[in-house]
Amino acid sequence: MEASKPTAGKRFGSRGGKIQLFTNHCVVTVDMTYDKSGHPVDVKDLGRKVLDQVCKKHAVVRNLRFAYDGEKSLFTLVSLSTDSISFPVDLEEPSSRRPDQSPSERDAKRIKRQSRSKTINVVLKYVAKIPMKAIADGLRGLESENYQEALKVLDTVLRQHSANRNCLLVRQSFFHDDVRNSADIGGGVRALRGFHSSFRVTHGGLSLNIDTSATMILEAGSVMNFLLKNQNVKHESEIDWEKAKTMLKNLRIQVNGMEFKITGLSENTCRNQKFLLRQKNGNGEVQESETTVYEYHTRNKMIILNSSADIPCIDVGKSERPCFFPIELCELVSLQRYTKALTIKQRARLVDETRQKPQDKKAAIEHSLRSSRYNDEYMLRSCGITIQPNLSKVEGRILQPPVLLVGNDQNIIPYNGRWNFNNKRLRIPMTIEHWAIVNFSSGCKISQLVEFIKNNARDKGMILHAPVIFEEESHFRREPAQVRVGQMYTHIKATLPQHPQLLLCILPERKNSDLYGPWKRRCLAVEGVSTQCIAPPKNMNNQYITNVLLKINAKIGGVNSFLSVESSEKIPHVCTVPTLILGMDVSHGSTARADVPSIAAVASSRCWPQITRYRAAVRTQSSRVEMIKSLCEPVSDSTQDKGIIREVLEDFVVSSNSLKPQHIIIFRDGVSESQFNQLLNIELSQIIEACKLFDEKWEPKFTLIVAQKNHHTRFFRANPPPPNAPLVQQNVPPGTIIDENVCHPSNSDFYLCAQAGIIGTSRPTHYHVLRDDIEFTADEMQELVHSLCYTCQRSTSSVSLVAPVWYAHLAAAQMAQFKFDEHTETSSNAGVTSAGAPPIPQLPRLHNQCEAKKVKLCKNFGRERNHEKTEEMALHHQLVVAEEEKFYVPKSRAP
Structure with missing residues (x-):
């Protein structure tokens, strides 16, 4: 598709030196045809399973080329024979096969089992025709509802293409089950690397935006091993089962080749959890006897349970009809997303594992583009869609950094987006006469910290009088955070003769101290005192103290x-x-x-x-x-x-x-x-x-x-420096701006990379x-x-x-x-x-x-x-x- 000319409302800048860049957008050419849409029943969680059953049983759907979004929309290339087609589908519930039944009982109940399956009436209903030429209208700035729907059709085709390849779908990001693309971030959670792809209407025409992506998944395998890692304990006796119940709910497991969804945990241990076992005797009569889950598996199934006897069982049944398995027989199914909040350490490891240098990220994107094989997708080819195999080239501009004015009317010209205050004074430095240091940390050397602060403050033009120092008494350190803050403030108010201008608070941990919230709330909402919290590193330097002083000076x-x-x-x-x-x-x-x-x-x-x-x-x-x-x-x-x-x-x-x-x-x-x-x-x-x-x-x-x-x-230098060059030189320069080609065809928008890229690839x-x-x-x-x-x-x-x-x-x-x-x-x-x-x-x-x-x-x-x-x-x-x-x-x- 040819690039449309900018409309009158589109404005472009001209300042700055030009730079040649690659972007992770691929040019898409379109030979215009048309597409159609329909609506199946609202079965969000079971949609694809239901549709699979429809395809197996009904040739009219099996032979229909379609793309399904997993919810309510299904897009086809050809017209339906009628405006509405109905298909009844029997979908067996995953937990209807009870493990506490003997083989003979299962045979006897095979007919009844059908009554525990879901019967879903699937209706394919014609809704509207979506002309793909609406995309061409969008490129000319004539946006309409059809334009958005046409893009949705193409994105749905990408999702269907990845679903057919057994990928995990997370919106428009796709993940293969490949251990080589995952990394352990602790707690039984792995970071899985994949790719994102979506169609975009841009000033340069229709493009495919493709990028690396990541999501968190559960570590597949033993449920017991997962719980031990998740709670960071070494033995099952140390597991907090209330936390485990919350963590496991709705996860999918496999037992003896069958898949189930966890609904909860048993109230009693495996050794004590009882249920009614129905078995036929020699006369063919069904007899009921009460037994435990442990006895059933060890005696009837001849399975030796090593670690499950004295811990709860997994429940995969319903509240009125539970169904229990010993935990050691259960394995987590692969490609299950982990949606709980990550810990501080997990977040740090996730960043480390997913961070990529510019050229590595560019290579990963190009690999994803090749391996996706989108040009082999039947529906895209039928719509006349062809995706170019290379990343697009664009032209950007580098804006000059603004001049900064500091103390003594000195000018600073930032270099590579950075500057420092070495031998520089602050523009308006403050004087702090009444302040105090509050120390909640036992490992901080206060005298060294005070000396560092006073020397650096003097160089920056700030005047700091001698602070009052408050040390927390050791016997309070095991108290709750609210109590510790209250006790410290009682001591402060009894000692200081007047309202302090600043309280410098030293916390024992970085980022995750439970003292932080209560301390800030007491200072801001109750006492009205400026406060700065720090957790000094063991090897303090002038740069660290300078950063602290910048915050303090601005606060007061x-x-x-x-x-x-x-x-x-x-x-x-x-x-x-x-x-x-x-x-x-x-x-x-x-x-x-x-x-x-x-x-x-x-x-x-x-x-x-x-x-x-x-x-x-x-x-x-x-x-x-x-x-x-x-x-x-x-x-x-x-x-x-x-x-x-x-x-x-x-x-x-x-x-x-x-x-x-x-x-x-x-x-x-x-x-x-x-x-x-x-x-x-x-x-x-x-x-x-x-x-x-x-x-x-x-x-x-x-x-x-x-x-x-x-x-x-993302943007990459067209002429990158050697791989061993500093990362800031491998990324696009700070001040890089792009307002054509990959921007909106008619609206006023632009991309700006103002920061120096010192970590990973600049966003x-x-x-x-x-x-x-x-x-x-x-x-x-x-x-x-x-x-x-x-x-x-x-x-x-x-x-x-x-x-x-x-x-x-x-x-x-x-x-x-x-x-x-x-x-x-x-x-x-x-x-x-x-x-x-x-x-x-x-x-x-x-x-x-x-x-x-x-x-x-x-x-x-x-x-x-x-x-x-x-x-x-x-x-x-x-x-x-x-x-x-x-x-x-x-x-x-x-x-």
Whole structure:
């Protein structure tokens, strides 16, 4: 298919030096034909099994070329003989074959067994014809429902193709059962490597996006071995059977060649678990006798049980008709996904096992493309689809990094997306007169740490007076975290004569300390004290302390660096007109915890015309809900929550010399393309409504941009350096931007890789401009986005996501550490919500000393040091500059 010309709405940038790249998109040519669609019954879990039975018994379906999505949609190449065809299918339940029956009893009950099978009436019903030429219309910007359905047809064909090859299907990712493609990450879990493939309509035409992918699966084999590894114990007597019951539920096992689904565990041990055994005597009469599972297998089956006698049995039956097996006879079926939350160690090992250097990843993608054999797929060939065997070449541009302004009016020009503060002072260094070090760790040398901090702070321009040191008494270290924090704070308040500016907290473990949540909640919500948590390594160095000081200085109101163009007010549309920049994100709990609420966070700029300072507002909402519900709350009571936007607008006006923003730029993270309309109709509408409630005569202009990290497009240097070159040179250079070829054929979008790729293969961020009332040019928009990746105050390198969104993500992640227990404040309508569900737990309100104070606007940044420096115990300093040691950011979203 020929590439369509850009429409009038598509805008391209021109700044930056050109670079030749490969991308993991393959050109697809199409000889247009047509396709049809139908709907089978809604049997999501059994769909493919049912359809297999239909094909075995009915030639009309067996001879029909089709692609099935596993749920409700089936696509065919030719018309059905009638508009609706019905097929009754008997599907035997997996657990209907009871192991406690003798062979003779099974023969006698063979006729009755049919009554325990499911009879499903499968209806193939004609719904619509989907012309494949709709894709050509989409390439010309004429998107329609048929365009989306046509792409769905092609993606379903890919799924069907992989299902026919016995792959594990995870959306559009496919995994073969090959031990060579898996790696042990501990706990009986393995990381399985596969590939992702999907069709995309791009500016360059129809393309196939193919990428490496990974998922977690259970280690196939002995159930007992899995439980020992999963709970990290050496003997079955040490297994926690309540945890085991939760872990095993709904997993599939094999026993004597038959497959079953686990429904639970027996209440008694194998030796004591009884059931009624029905057997025929010599006269052919059926007699019932009570026996145990252990006796049945050892006496009737002549099976020696070595380890199952004194532990529970596996139950594969129903509540009214259980069916038990000794655990040592059960084996987990292969290719079963592991969907529970991973531990810290498992996540680290997963990252290590799936990380690939650019050229290794490119080679793996090319291998997946060859081995997939998509061009042999009958339905693709019948639709005239031909996939080119090589990765596409694209042209990118490398934007120059922005100049940073630090103390003493010195300029820093980042190199390879990085810079340092060696022999440099902070732009606005703070003085800390009253602070303390709180030590929960027995292995930290406080004197050495204090010396490191004071020396480095002095070099950066910060003035730190001598701290008060609090050591936890050894007998408290076995107490619960809440008790330890409470005892420590009692000691602090009894000792310190006045409110401290900062508490530096030393934790005993990195990332997984149970003290972190209670400590943060006590500091932020109860006491109103800035706090920095660290877990110092054994070999501390100046760089580590510098990173800690950057966070501390920002938290208590200082500024580490500015953009040079920010200080000279040369950012188009931003420095000339009062502009509010918002970063929005929603953090969800693990899939295993549906009761944990999601947390919405909005980071907002303050002190215009600066774009470096931010604060954050957070709210809870229903679990797994992506659209933010609390942006606008039209209430009349001044004591009630008026919504996030009212909160950030009031702060902007206070911190920006009573000016209301005339431009509002919104960056939204975590939204898929299918949710773009919801974003415009729900969230943007709320923001506009909140502005009207703030001032009905005020009409600011809006620009809305979605930032996507969770995608599968990658870029590789066309002329890579030698394999032994530093990884940052093997990846695409920081500042690489692509806005043609693989982008949308008509909408305004672009890929930006702002960060230096020092680990694995760089993941670009995909920015979609959904609305632009401000009317940025392409170069102005791309330069602004690129510059915002250099404003993160806690980092000495560019981040892969604009700082406002990165801050919002950190704010939500930090507040998620607060525990939602019975003491947590609930919403004003406590009790039961209108839907009959329990009320959503609310975050505790922050102490009033953590609220932002009024600050003076310094329009002349060159003379800013001559102005009075106000100490800002601002909410944004508490939430935005989060502890690096304590956060795990999921790989798919980590900058």
